[in-house]
Amino acid sequence: MSNIVFDNVKKSFDSGLQVLRGISLTVDKGESHIILGRSGCGKSVLLKCLLSIFELTDGDIFVDGISVKDKKRRGEYMRKFSILFQGNALFDSMTILENAMFGVKQLGKKNAECKRIAVEKLEAVGLDESVFDLYPAEISGGMQKRAALARAIAIEPEILLFDEPTSGLDPITGGMICNLLRDTVRKLNVTALTITHDLKVAEFLADRASVLNDGNIVWTGHTKDMKNCGNEFVEDFYRASNVILDNKLR
Amino acid sequence: MNPIATLGHYTLETLREIGRVAIFAAKGLKSCFVPPFFWREIFRQIMQIGFYSLPIVGLTAFFAGVVIALQTYVGFTRFNAEGAVATVVLITITRELGPVFAGLMVAGRVSSSIAAELGAMKVSEQIDALMTLRVDPYKFLVAPRIIAGTLMLPILVLICDIIGIMGGFLISVTRLEFSIGTYLAQTMNNFVMMDLVSGLVKAAFFGFTLVVFGCYYGFNSELGARGVGNATTNAVVFACICIFILNSLLTALFFGI
Ligand SMILES: Nc1ncnc2c1ncn2[C@@H]1O[C@H](COP(=O)(O)OP(=O)(O)O)[C@@H](O)[C@H]1O
Numbered sequence A: 001m002s003n004i005v006f007d008n009v010k011k012s013f014d015s016g017l018q019v020l021r022g023i024s025l026t027v028d029k030g031e032s033h034i035i036l037g038r039s040g041c042g043k044s045v046l047l048k049c050l051l052s053i054f055e056l057t058d059g060d061i062f063v064d065g066i067s068v069k070d071k072k073r074r075g076e077y078m079r080k081f082s083i084l085f086q087g088n089a090l091f092d093s094m095t096i097l098e099n100a101m102f103g104v105k106q107l108g109k110k111n112a113e114c115k116r117i118a119v120e121k122l123e124a125v126g127l128d129e130s131v132f133d134l135y136p137a138e139i140s141g142g143m144q145k146r147a148a149l150a151r152a153i154a155i156e157p158e159i160l161l162f163d164e165p166t167s168g169l170d171p172i173t174g175g176m177i178c179n180l181l182r183d184t185v186r187k188l189n190v191t192a193l194t195i196t197h198d199l200k201v202a203e204f205l206a207d208r209a210s211v212l213n214d215g216n217i218v219w220t221g222h223t224k225d226m227k228n229c230g231n232e233f234v235e236d237f238y239r240a241s242n243v244i245l246d247n248k249l250r
Numbered sequence B: 001m002n003p004i005a006t007l008g009h010y011t012l013e014t015l016r017e018i019g020r021v022a023i024f025a026a027k028g029l030k031s032c033f034v035p036p037f038f039w040r041e042i043f044r045q046i047m048q049i050g051f052y053s054l055p056i057v058g059l060t061a062f063f064a065g066v067v068i069a070l071q072t073y074v075g076f077t078r079f080n081a082e083g084a085v086a087t088v089v090l091i092t093i094t095r096e097l098g099p100v101f102a103g104l105m106v107a108g109r110v111s112s113s114i115a116a117e118l119g120a121m122k123v124s125e126q127i128d129a130l131m132t133l134r135v136d137p138y139k140f141l142v143a144p145r146i147i148a149g150t151l152m153l154p155i156l157v158l159i160c161d162i163i164g165i166m167g168g169f170l171i172s173v174t175r176l177e178f179s180i181g182t183y184l185a186q187t188m189n190n191f192v193m194m195d196l197v198s199g200l201v202k203a204a205f206f207g208f209t210l211v212v213f214g215c216y217y218g219f220n221s222e223l224g225a226r227g228v229g230n231a232t233t234n235a236v237v238f239a240c241i242c243i244f245i246l247n248s249l250l251t252a253l254f255f256g257i
C-alpha cells in the first residue's frame, strides 16, 4: 500500500491554458479516493501528471516519499501504479490474452508463468476462455473494461488508478463494473484513486472525495456530507447529479 | 502583416521542427542498441515494411526499366549509339532509380501507415498504457520499425535493381531488336560494384528516414481523427522531400561531384 501527496501542483499547456492552478491533496495508504469534477476540468490531466506523462509546470507529487521529478527513482516510482484508462487503451494488435500477459512479461517472468497469471486475472474479472483469443475490437465495451482491468492488476500494483471507469457503458454494465472495481480494490488491498464526473460512482466507490473546479480542489470530505457542505459549487454539483434526469424527462 | 516577420517566423518554425525531428531520430536510433529487444515486433515489422512492400516496389522497378530502355533507345538511335542502352539502364537503375523509386514507394506505403497506426495508438492512450506497463514506447514502437526499415530497404532495392534491369532487358530483346547475347554481355561488362553499393547505402538511409518521419508524426499527432489524418499526410510529404534531398547529398558524396 502506498500514499500519494499532491503538493501545489500546477499545469499549463503551451496554448496558455492553465488547467491545474495549485492542487494540494493527500491520498492515504489503503484509501479509496475519488476526484469529482465537470467534464474538461482537468481530471485526466491531473492523472497524467501523476503518471509523469505530462511534466508539471510547478509543484511536486510524492508517492511514498518518491518525487515524480526524481529521474533516478523513476522505475521504482512507476512500478507502484497501474491505470484503467478512460478508453481502455487495450493494444488492438494483440489478443485479450496477450494484452493481459503484456505487463507481466516485462517483469521478466517465463512465458508459461505469464500465461498462468494472465488467465487467473482474466478469470478473476469475469472473462472466460471464449474471449481470450479475440481482439479488443471484437468484444463489447464492458468486456473491454474487464480485460483492461485484468491487464492492470496482473502487474500487482500498489496503487490502482481509474479514469472515468463507467463512461460509455450502459447503467447496468456500469454498475457491474463498479462492483467489480470495489471488490478488486478490497481484495487486493491497494490504494485507489478514481476520477469521475459521476456522483453515483463516487458514492459507491469512495471513502473520501475531492471536488475539482476551476483548477483547484474546492472541497474534500465524505460524499454523504456533500449535500450541505457550504460550498456553492459542490452543492450545485450534488443537486445537479440527482435531478438532471427528472428535469430532462419533464 | 509584415511579410519579413512572417518569413522569419516560418523559417524559425521550420528550423525548430528539423531540430525536433533530429532529436527524435537520435533517440530512436539509440533505442535500437539498448536492450530489451522486442524480437517479435522486429520480425513483424520486417514483414510489414520489407516483405509486403515487395509487390509494388518490384512492379515500379520493372516498368522503370522498361521505360528507360525505350526512351534511351529512341534518343540514342539518333546518334547511332543504341549500343549504350544496356549500360544506361544498368547505371540509372542501380545508382538512382532503384533506391529513389523504392524509397518513394515505401514512403507512400509505410510512412503513412506508421503515422496512422501510432497516431491512433496515441489518441486511444495506448502509448500512455505502454509507459504505465513499464515499456519504453521508443523501444517497443520506434526501434523495431527503424531496424526493419534500415535493413529491409537495401534488400528491397537489390531485388528492385534485378527486376528493373530485367525489365529493360526484356523490352530490348523483344521489341528493340537487341540480341540476348549482346545485351547481357554489355550489362555484365559495364557492371561496377560501386554503383550497386552506393545505391544500397542510399536505400538504408532512405529506409531510416521514412520510418523516422512516420514515427515522429504519429507520436506527435494531435488528438482526434483530423490530427491523425494530418500526421499521415505530413509523414509522407516530408519523408519524400527528405529522400530527394538526401539522394542529392549522397550522390555528391559518392561520386565526388
Ligand atoms: N495534451 C494537451 N494539450 C493541450 N491541452 C490539453 C491537453 N490535454 C488536455 N488538455 C486540455 O485540458 C483540459 C482538461 O482536460 P481533461 O483533463 O481531459 O478533462 P477531464 O476532466 O474531462 O478529464 C481541457 O480543456 C483540454 O482541452
Ligand SMILES: [Mg+2]
Pocket (backbone or CB within 6 Å): A043, A044, A086, A163, A164
Ligand atoms: Mg477525462
